[in-house]
Amino acid sequence: MRIGLITTIGTNIGDDFIREGLCLVLSEVFKGQQLKFVMVNKHQPFMVYPRWHPIHWPQMLPRGRNGAKRIIAKLLSGFGLSLFDSCDLIVQCGAPVVWAGCSRCEWAEPLWYQVVGRLSQKGVPVLNLGAGSCYLWEKPPRRVNDERDALYLKKILGYCRITTVRDKVAQRLFESLGQSCPLIPCPALLAGRPFINRPTDEDFVVINYMEKGGHYDWGQNIDPTVWKNTVKVVIERIRKHYQVLFLCHDQKEYRLAFEVNPTIPRVLPKNSQEYFSMLSRVKVGLCNRLHASIALASIGIPSLAVGTDTRLLMVEAVGLPYLYVKEATVERIEEVLQHLLISREKECERLRILREQTWDEYVEVVKKTLCL
Structure with missing residues (x-):
């Protein structure tokens, strides 16, 4: 079984904790099956295509021709053949999903719209697990005020069979868009589960x-x-x-x-x-x-x-x-x-105790969403 992971690679170890926590959950849900995790770094969204794919050709165009690059990339994305096209499941591995200007992120069009959205329409299940917010502390919004952000978020929420959130601001903002999402602690809380923390006398x-x-x-x-x-x-x-x-x-x-x-x-x-x-x-x-x-x-x-x-x-x-x-x-x-x-x-x-409760919640929500 091939599982596509939308994640962050090589930035800092915190992103690894999120991904590893979810991989543990997925390994439990699909226990007994041979799993192949296909990781795509959202900050390099064209990584979702193999190196030989013609979608990489526009990257050879001179600087200053970004408009042409986007048009060519959009046309070529219709050919499919992304690394996710052969996946049985796609998982967005927790991270800030909603923030001011989120619709302008570098992975919105090439990854979400052109690949994940297309595959979702074909019936490939997409799970958005551990989504979070990222707004200034002194003035968090009550709703998504930017129409472009609202449209983007509605689209990706629509692609996903389930979205869970890790903070109450994300939950409130998604509710303002008509999407009710369960709040479960960040999947990174599961990363230490395989490791034994022995009591220490050291201070x-x-x-x-x-x-x-x-x-x-x-x-x-x-x-x-x-x-x-x-x-x-x-x-x-x-x-x-x-x-x-x-x-x-x-x-x-x-x-x-x-x-x-x-x-x-x-x-x-x-x-x-x-x-x-x-x-x-x-x-x-x-x-x-x-x-x-x-x-x-x-x-x-x-x-x-x-x-x-x-x-x-x-x-x-x-x-x-x-x-x-x-x-x-x-x-x-x-x-x-x-x-x-x-x-x-x-x-x-x-x-x-909370870690084990969180483990049970993630396992249950994945099983229930996929009717397992």
């Missing part, structure tokens, strides 16, 4: 640091210096009682961690095996990468997430504390981390 607090407290400022006038200084003070207070470890998801974070405090050890795991092995000694975490929080939760480690946009609500969905970066003072962070340390055993058990 490590892990910190994942991003320059502005998140990926983007979103025009909210976030001062990166204020956040950097806050983290510096938090580290000095924590290390009086616990060892501190920087957890980095990419080379930029690895470099920034050194700038914050060059005396603190840093780790940059290359894969899930390394990631969860390195984290086995951790008690609690403070994370800017929200999938660092979810990954920690997947092996029963509680954390405080600090961010800049509605992706924070993905953390709310697993019952963990979170703060908007402008509200993340030293005192508030210290208070929350202390509470997590005191309640660690109870939180660890709660997260493990």
